[in-house]
Amino acid sequence: MRRTKVEALETKARILESALDIFSVKNFASTSLLEIAQNAGLSKGALYWHFKNxxxxxxxxxxxxxxxxxxxxxxxxxxxxxxxxxxxxxxxxxxxxxxxxxxxxxxxxxxxxxxxxxxxxxxxxxxxxxxxxxxxxxxxxxxxxxxxxxxxxxxxxxxxxxxxxxxxxxxxxxxxxxxxxxxxxxxxxxxxxxxxxxxxxxxxxxxxxx
Known part of the structure; x- marks a missing residue:
């Protein structure tokens, strides 16, 4: 598997873990994508690369x-x-x-x-x-x-x-x-x-x- 693909999968996994950490303790409506991205140590743009919303x-x-x-x-x-x-x-x-x-x-x-x-x-x-x-x-x-x-x-x-x-x-x-x-x-x-x-x-x- 090419390194770029491995990195993309790792980034997606980090975002999912960050979302789980926040969604499990915080109301969905009051959670922002920026908050999830920052918790994962990523930019909001990186999150939008993997998820629509x-x-x-x-x-x-x-x-x-x-x-x-x-x-x-x-x-x-x-x-x-x-x-x-x-x-x-x-x-x-x-x-x-x-x-x-x-x-x-x-x-x-x-x-x-x-x-x-x-x-x-x-x-x-x-x-x-x-x-x-x-x-x-x-x-x-x-x-x-x-x-x-x-x-x-x-x-x-x-x-x-x-x-x-x-x-x-x-x-x-x-x-x-x-x-x-x-x-x-x-x-x-x-x-x-x-x-x-x-x-x-x-x-x-x-x-x-x-």
Missing amino acids: KNDLLIQLVKSTCREDGEAFLGLFEERDCGDALRGYYKRALARLFEDARYKKIHGMMLRRRYEWPEEVQTQVRQLVSDSMERDRQMAERLIARGQREGKIRKDVSAGKVALLISSIFHGLYAIQLCGKLPGEFPEYTDILFDAFDRELSACGGRRAL
């Missing part, structure tokens, strides 16, 4: 996070055991909210400050989040369907409905954690939830399915 900057910030979430799926379908893949994915995702300060900051901003955003931004962010959650549900459905084909999960249940149930529970837990209501050791307790699913879904006489 403040709305575009916020939307690109959310897009970058959804893209990171999507990349977390990579490799899941290469794991030998579909149950371990599904269990491990949700445990890691929940633990990340405890361990990754940036990840927690951006999701907290989306949860608590989205009502301050212009309607145009809210509409686009809702669609981005909806698409991300649907991708999450589809990933779970594919893993459950694979478990059914392999004879590990009962075939008399709907893979789609079970996936919707699991993903809904965990997205609810994410929201609760963003409000600071879950203890730090909670991700380990998700095994209890998956063990309960095992008892109901296993087609292997009590052996683990998830």
Whole structure:
């Protein structure tokens, strides 16, 4: 990759981080692009080189996070055991909210400050989040369907409905954690939830399915 392109990507990343720092603690309407640029150690012109306006900057910030979430799926379908893949994915995702300060900051901003955003931004962010959650549900459905084909999960249940149930529970837990209501050791307790699913879904006489 050419140096100029690398530098451009680094500058864009600095602007996004600066925007996150400010948007997470300050009202969107009262935040200026000049403030974001100065916080990043850049000129306002440099910011406009990468982003059309403040709305575009916020939307690109959310897009970058959804893209990171999507990349977390990579490799899941290469794991030998579909149950371990599904269990491990949700445990890691929940633990990340405890361990990754940036990840927690951006999701907290989306949860608590989205009502301050212009309607145009809210509409686009809702669609981005909806698409991300649907991708999450589809990933779970594919893993459950694979478990059914392999004879590990009962075939008399709907893979789609079970996936919707699991993903809904965990997205609810994410929201609760963003409000600071879950203890730090909670991700380990998700095994209890998956063990309960095992008892109901296993087609292997009590052996683990998830």
